[in-house]
Amino acid sequence: MKLVELTNYLESLAPLSSQESYDNSGLIVGDPQMELTGALVSLDCIESIVDEAIEKKCNLVIAHHPILFKGLKRLNGSDYVQRTILKAIKNDIALYAIHTNLDNFRFGVNAEIGKRIGLENIQVLAPKKDVLTKLVVFVPDEYVENVMSALFEAGAGSIGNYGECSFSTSGTGTFLPMEGSDPFIGQKGERENSLETKIEVxxxxxxxxxxxxxxxxxxxxxxxxxxxxxxxxxxxxxxxxMIGMLSEPMATKDFLKHLKSTFNCGIIRHTELVGDTVQRVAYCGGAGSFLLKNAISQEADIFITGDYKYHEFFDADKQIIIADIGHYESEQYTSNLLEGILMEKFPKFAVHLTGVNTNPINYF
Known part of the structure; x- marks a missing residue:
């Protein structure tokens, strides 16, 4: 299998256009036409991960976090970013990142977190705007079914949990075939009136x-x-x-113990426990402090994320519990998610889950 086949599939689920402006998801190192021997999946891409890929005879590393966020002016191995890239190039190993586009995917990073917590009725916490287009096409009546099927098969017509959504109206279209045209119906130089259907998706x-x-x-x-x-x-x-519900309220301290156990947290930093129980849970993998207002406005009992700064904890303002479980801890199961996605689509392809803990933070 060629690298481009695998990346095209991942990008059909989590398109690169969905990544945030600061991000660098996509193919960072490698030839899209190279034949793959295997893929190693990890949260981060660092030297030890490339070493592991060499050991396991994988010529592709798929990481959630890009090794390269901004341009390099030189490649002389003076820091871990350059050393990682140089080692990958020397050993003909492709590096691919699937970061905030996977964060923004409905069944991506945050869906996996919600599953691990045990939440139900999970919804996106801060849905994106300006990412939808209305497509309107005018079709002769006898071809409506063919065109509509093609639209749906290509991915049009989805609204939430409903597929093949459209609206149609009937009318009469007119056109005048000019010189150089090859009309499907009608004659050159004569205005044609055609019964047509307007399809909107x-x-x-x-x-x-x-x-x-x-x-x-x-x-x-x-x-x-x-x-x-x-x-x-x-x-x-x-x-x-995302935001979801526990099947029934859980004592707040018991819920924090559940989080600590599920995500193997060295510690959970949290604000004052303003409620005795927790049921409505908002969360964001990685660094999600920018979503606190969304969590409060949607009446979440607790907001779980990582990378909270000291002064940001005050923003809870006794309206919600903030629980910082750690950046790595919150996203660690992303590797399992990607492994599952790839194995389901390419069951005969060698996909390996890293055995390296890339968390740079240790707890004493």
Missing amino acids: LVSKHRLNAVVRAMKEVHPYEEVAYEAYPILNENNFEGAG
Whole structure:
């Protein structure tokens, strides 16, 4: 299997366009056309991970965190970033990162965290806006089913937990075939009146080009009349953080013990325990302090994340419990998530889960 086949599949789930502006997800080192011998999956990509890939005869490392966030002016091995990249290049090992695009994926990093906590009815905490497009296409009546099927198969028409959503209206279209045209119906120089159906569907921006291509392949007209324009609606399947419910309230201290055990935390830093029980849980893997207002506005009992700064803890303001379980700890199961995704899609491909703990933080 070529590297590009694997990365195309991952990016069909978590498109690169969904990553945050500061991020560097995607193929960082390697030839997209290289044949793969195996993949090593880890949270971070550092020298010891590349060493492990060499040992396990994997020529691809898939990490959640990119080894490279910004441009390098030289590669002389003077720091761990340069040494990691140089070692990968020397050993013909590709480095791929799937970071905030996987964070923003409905079934990505935060869905895995929610599963580990044991939450139900999980929803995106801060859905993204400006990521949807309304696609409108005009189709002769006898080709409506073909075009509609092509739209749905290419990924159009999803609204929340519902698929194949559309709206259709009937009308009459007119056109005048000019010199150089090859009309499907009608004659050159004569205005044609055609019974047509206007089909409207929602499409995620990252799927728009593929959906339009699929539509044009089955549409009978030489020149297809269609429109695409942005929609302001939130996409509830894409965004930062998540919120869900425990099946029943749990004593707050018991819940903190549950977190500590589940995520193998060396310590949990938390604000005042303002409630005796916890049931509504908001959370974000990694560094999620920017989502505290969302958690409070949605009446969460507790907000779980990592990398909280001293003064940010005051923002709880007795309205919610903030629990900082650690950046690594919150995202450690991302490797298991990616391993499962790849093994389900490519069951005959060698996927290895790292045995290296890359957490740079130790607890005394």
